[in-house]
Amino acid sequence: MNHSPLYLSRDDHAKLRRLLATSLHFPGGLALRKLREELDRATVIDPLALPDDVVAMDSTVAFEDLGSGETEEYTIVFPEEADVARNRISILAPIGTALIGCRAGDIVRWPTPGGIRKLKIRRVSAPAVEAGGAPALLAATL
Numbered sequence: 001m002n003h004s005p006l007y008l009s010r011d012d013h014a015k016l017r018r019l020l021a022t023s024l025h026f027p028g029g030l031a032l033r034k035l036r037e038e039l040d041r042a043t044v045i046d047p048l049a050l051p052d053d054v055v056a057m058d059s060t061v062a063f064e065d066l067g068s069g070e071t072e073e074y075t076i077v078f079p080e081e082a083d084v085a086r087n088r089i090s091i092l093a094p095i096g097t098a099l100i101g102c103r104a105g106d107i108v109r110w111p112t113p114g115g116i117r118k119l120k121i122r123r124v125s126a127p128a129v130e131a132g133g134a135p136a137l138l139a140a141t142l
Contacts, residue, residue, distance in 0.1 A: 004102050004103075004106045004107075004108060005043065005103075006038060006041055006042045006043065006100075006101035006102065007042065007043050007045060007050060007051065007054045007101050007103070008039070008042040008043070008044055008045070008050075008056070008100070008101050009044075009045060009046070009047040009050045009056060010044050010045065010046060010047060011047050012047075012056055012057045012100075013039060013042060013044045015057065015078075016035065016039055016057075016091065016100075017039060019035075019078065019079075019091070020032055020035060020036055020039070031092040031093070031094070031097065032092070034094070034097045035091065035092060035097050038097055038100065038101065042101055051103065052124070053103045053104035053105070053124050054101065054102070054103050054124065055076060055099045055100055055101060055102050055103070055121065055124055056076075056100070056101075057076060057077070057078070057091065057100070058075060058076065058077060059075065059076055059124055059125065060073060060074070060075045060087075060124070060125040061073065061074060061075075061076065061099055061121060061123070061124050061125075062121075062122045062123040062124075063099065063108075063119045063120060063121045063122055064119065064120045064122055065117055065118070065119055066107070066118040066119065066120055067117065067118055071122065073087060073123075074087050074088065074089040074095070074096075075087060075088045075089070076089060076091055076096050076099060076100060077089070077090065077091065078090070078091060079091070079092055094110060094111065094112045094113070095110070095112065095117075095119075097110075098110035098117075098119065099119070099121065102121055103121065103124070104121050104122065104123060104124045105120075105121060106120070106121050107119065107120050107121075108120075108121065
């Protein structure tokens with residue numbers, strides 16, 4: 001399980017809570033329970049104060065599997081936007097839930113259907129809101 005500090009913007013936290021509330025009648029109980037656990041332990045902060053290197057919704061994150069040495073890159077999205085062929089992975093996928101709220105440089109241990117994976121977050125490119133409210137793309141690398 002991931003025990004790194006977890007940071008979420010107030011907006012992402014609210015949207016993810018709504019996702020949980022509307023998903024109570026759908027299959028996928030384990031994924032929903034894992035996401036709820038992560039939301040419960042998150043430090044919720046103002047979107048403008050969210051550090052650039054934190055994995056947020058719609059962030060693109062590059063990570064290395066420390067067991068295999070394989071590097072992967074995905075954008076974390078809501079379930080209806082997921083498309084593995086375009087490297088867009090659902091927040092409800094085990095890796096999506098594992099990475100949300102973590103920072104570049106964190107090592108995340110997370111159970112997956114294939115066993116425990118140990119992932120090092122190498123780079124985060126996240127949409128951010130500028131002072132004027134327009135989205136901007138920020139990147140942080142470690």
